[in-house]
Amino acid sequence: MTEQKGGCSMYRIMIVDDELIIREGISTFIDWAGLDCQIVHSASDGLEAIEFLQTTCVNIVITDIRMPGKNGLELAEYVQKYAPSTKLIILSGYSDFKYAQEALRHGAFDFILKDNPLSKIENAVRRAISAIQEEQKKQRHFDSIQETIIKNQEELQIKFYQDLVYDVPLSPDEIIDKTRLYQVSGxxxxxxxxxxRIIDDSAQLKEDxxxxxxxxxxxxxxxxxxxIFPVHSKYLCIVLNDTSKLEHTPIVPSLNQIFTFAENYPAYRLKAAISTPHSSITELNTAYLECCYCFKHNAKSEKKILFYSAENNTSSPSLSQNLPIKKAVQYIENNFNEQIGLNDIADAVGLNASYLSRLFKKETGESITEHLTQFRIEKAKELLKDESLRLRDIAMAVGFNDVSYFSNTFKKIAGMSPTEFRMISEIN
Incomplete structure (x- = not known):
């Protein structure tokens, strides 16, 4: 809550009093810079002070107890509830002593009688700063402990996942105990x-x-x-738990984003294999071996994403297992440059549009629209490598009538604009 200024920590002060002469006197006749403080606001009543606190961090509030609108007591209640780290110093007349006591019960840090208050304010501010520094020291210590606990928890969790991947012998009871201890869903x-994969022989697979x-x-x-954790020297293993949420984060488009991102690093090439869905973390080794099978039996494949199916077919499971889906994909690949939609694809397949939509989502993990859009963007990437083609021509060639909409869609999927992609392609 302090502001760095000139290499020092400046504590932020707000003065609250309905008398302008008192506000100006406190602001003018105290050496705030000498206290490592700065006045950030002067308010004429508690309501104005609360409105300022709602949008701005303040370390110390110096306030009168009796004011029109919201008084100092109501301000103290607000600070205690919504800004508990802020120190509240009460200015009080003798007749306000009971109010001051009530304010202290609401968490006010100190109170000062208004007879010759300037030196008293300085001392109270010094005490408040010391209290703030002590609280910040304790908070840093607490944060350090929390960070260590979280770090150790993550390391132990990853070690557990690695043991399962490498098929380290664990009894069912051990697995249950560790899933609870390390808060593993699975x-x-x-x-x-x-x-x-390293393309340039001189490059090293750097940790960064x-x-x-x-x-x-x-x-x-x-x-x-x-x-996410490393496996052997050149693999990253990713376990995506709670697959019901993946409808909001489809796997294939998401992986395509990382492939596009990796194009900024021409020394490396990425390839991914996806297992079938599994219902228990005890099956992690099986899921891992499914991915290994994909790489082993598709070593020469140019596809960036490989799928494992129960029939050991490493093309997309949906295409090998469901003829309507295969027809839908084929129709998209043949007509992506036209103005086609779900109803057109359903008519070509011979199924009800709603039924086809549900079936496609179930089999592929993505909607028909997502698949169509993704395919169009991949085709656009190929065309962008031809510098003679204008952006508008490319948009039309892949089925977009609006070049602005095309650019926004491209950036959403590829993580960069078509122009940026073309520039990176030229550099590579």
Whole structure:
């Protein structure tokens, strides 16, 4: 709550009194800079002071007890409830002593009689600053302890996940105990394995790149609180718990964002494998092996995202298991440059639009509109590499009539504007 100024911590002071001469006297005749303080506001009553406190941090409030509107006692009640770290110093006349006592019961820090108050105010402010410093010291110590606890908790949680991935022998009771101790959910999850490949032989897989990718992934999948940890030397394992929330964060479009982001690092290439959904954390090793199978049997594939299916088919499960979905995807790929929508696709497949929409979402984890938009943006990326094509022409070529809408959609999915993407492509 203090403000850095000239290398010093300046404590923020507000003066509250209905008499202008008193406010000006306190502001003028006390060496506030010598106290490492600055006056940030002068208020004529408690209501004005409360309005200021609602939008601005103040360290110390010096207030009269009797004022029109809201008085010092009502101000003390507000500070105690809504700004408890703010120190309130009461200015009181002899006849206001009972009010001052009441204000102290409401958390006021000190009270000063109005007879020759300036030196008393200075001393009270010094005591208030000392109290603030002591509280800040205790808070820093508490925060440090909390940070250590959280860090250790995360490390123990990741170690537990790694043990499950590596199939370290654990009894069912041990697994149950550790899921409770480390606050692991592990019900209804996907496992994603990201392979980080070095393109430039002279480049080293630096820790800062992995940390950057990890932070990016945490942000993308924040709705499901992902657990992300390294596996061996060139893999990142991501466990997405509570798959019911993934309808708000579809996996494929989200992974495409990290692929686009990684294009800023031409020395590396990313590839991902996605397991089937699993219902218990005890199946994490199985989910991990599914991802490994994808990489092993698709070593030469140019696809950036590989899927595992129960039939060991590593193309998208929806395309191998459901003919209507396959037809819908084929129709999109053949007609993405036209003005098509859900009803057009449903007519081509021969299904009711609502039923097809639910089926597509269930099988692929994304809506038809999301799949269509994603496909159009991927095609747009290819066209953007041709410098002779105007942005408007590219938008029309992938099914967008409005170039502004195209640009906004592109940025939402790719994480950058079409122009930025083209510039990065040219550099690479």
């Amino acid at each position: 019900n209804n999850f996907y496992c994603i394995l990201i392979k980080i 790149f992995i940390n950057t990718v990890t932070r990016f992934l945490r942000g993308i999948f924040s709705s499901v609180k992902p657990v």
